[in-house]
Amino acid sequence: MYCIGIDVGGTTVKLGLFTEKGELKKKWEIKSRLGENGKVMLEDIASSVRDTLKAENIPEKDITGIGMGVPGPVQPDGFVEVCVNLHWKDKYPAKELSGLLDNIPVKLSNDANVAALGETWQGAAKGYSDVVLLTLGTGIGGGIVINGKIINGRHGLGGEIGHIHVRDSEKEYCNCGGQGCLEQISSATGIAREARRIMEANDTDTSMRKFGNAITAKDVCDCAKAGDDLANRVMETVCRYLGLAISHAALIVDPDVFVIGGGVSKAGTFLTDMITRYYDYYTPISKHRGKVILAKLGNDAGIYGCARLALQEM
């Protein structure tokens, strides 16, 4: 028996065919075609799934289920009010896809949540039951797994750690409407902005200067690793707020482990060590707490998690 994971993004849809034990048999992608409030994309997905099963010589009845991750909040009943990047509004995508595929059961969750489940099933957190994932990319995605299951939340806000308020003095607005969200400082976008700000506010010599306003999070991390003082000040700020938010999560759900993924996590243990220093500072209550580790599955975390979701009781 097999299961299928489908990670839906605004640019591409990633698909994976898995054995029930978690072995990735085949992985492929299709372009995200927008239009007709998701109808086009779901039809593309359905026909791609059908083609692949045919090519692999797997009958539909051998598919236990399909899991799907979408970039937006999912209500407990599977309702999606809005996915900005997909141009979706007010729909039940799982029910719709299932209808297009002879009623194969389809389960739905948020993309960051399924990534957390993927890392728990076959990635950095394999063997653990309680996991918090932070994906540091353009924004910050968060996903929480407790007792092996995703915490979607009663209103679809479970794991929205990127929008935890951490900085009172922030004047710019986050796209959530808040001022001072973690994502504004510690995402890839946020790191670059912090670097531009610190360069503007200081005359100090810094190796970051040569990148100008096009500086990226990777540039900042590289400069910091090479010992640049201003770049290190940026990363200390970035990691202080990450450590603070991780401390909050430790004192609320207390997982086995915190997994850091996304593009920024390529900075490696330089990043996790610095985060851990602040996390320790903000959580003196006990040394027995979940450690901060690096993600393993990269961009595949989503399809792994979707496949795992397909196998779970709801």
Added chain:
Amino acid sequence: MYCIGIDVGGTTVKLGLFTEKGELKKKWEIKSRLGENGKVMLEDIASSVRDTLKAENIPEKDITGIGMGVPGPVQPDGFVEVCVNLHWKDKYPAKELSGLLDNIPVKLSNDANVAALGETWQGAAKGYSDVVLLTLGTGIGGGIVINGKIINGRHGLGGEIGHIHVRDSEKEYCNCGGQGCLEQISSATGIAREARRIMEANDTDTSMRKFGNAITAKDVCDCAKAGDDLANRVMETVCRYLGLAISHAALIVDPDVFVIGGGVSKAGTFLTDMITRYYDYYTPISKHRGKVILAKLGNDAGIYGCARLALQEM
């Protein structure tokens, strides 16, 4: 069939005999006798349970189980490293009590966690599956229930919301070793301290002045309700940090509802309205979030939750 809830505190042990449907048949208390690392207290509890069952004419075999709440972190395997108030160290209290009562199954959790379960079962959050409780007393206790079950956490830190860091400028130390924990500001003790500080820092006329250094959280709330400016400034600070911590929890576990209990909650909707104002401010991402409501069961929340725990699969 019946179950028994036992809420163990440093001064008294509260006990309750319940039907499996959640009806409180009998409620009683015994004094907490310390000594021999908990042996004395557990023996007192066992003989009190036995006496009551005899008096009520209920045979031991009609007891489905016992739940016990203790004021300290409980490890997933039931191990208690330390309960400061009980003078307990390195023990398995549930196993020990079960041994003293002909092996009636005994389940164990933290006292704030069981209170959350009690309010979920028969209190303010009845009918909901996902609940966060904050108990504002001498300290701040926190308890989290997801899918009807307590989140103890993998290291016993689940729901330790009182130790979430909220104030960078705090110079005094919390008993957890941190500086700027929510509990330092928004517990009954914290509210009184904030009031003393604001009176010392201001010459302004205030109705709080007549209480001097003996001012209590209730005095501050009463003065604030009566329109006193400085008292209102204290309560704004207290509620701002509560709203912030509740916002964090909403963006992590996203419960149906937040329940506010403990002595300070007697201030009623004056308190919850002010908390909600800040919670809204810190969580603009969505209006669909758990509401902040007042607890209902008062000091009985613990025994209710313990009894419910006794009935659950672990």
